[in-house]
Amino acid sequence: MMGKTVLHLKYLGRDSWDRPVYMDDEGVVWKDVDPRAEHKASLCTSVNNEFDGEPDADMWCFEKYQNVTVVFVPERDVW
Secondary structure, eight states: OTTOOEEEEEEEEEOTTSOEEEEOTTSOEEEESOOOTTSOOOEEEEGGGOTTSOEEEEGGGOGGGTTOEEEEESOOOOO
16 A cells, blocks of 8 residues: 555445445445434455455554544445
8 A cells, every 4th residue: 555645435325233334445344333414434354355354454554544634435324
């Protein structure tokens, strides 16, 4: 993702815990673990990169995702 400043997350639906699930252009599955409208998205990878996997590592833990702008396609799903 070198030099890339925008991360597009395509909405896939909600998992069995009602968390919004997204996939980026590289096929990484992300979950918004705090999808309240009044809060900033709290994005985590998913264990085994599975739709219904448990949330794993926070996006901020990965150097390659530092300072990226997240764009939700078509939009962020919130509670």
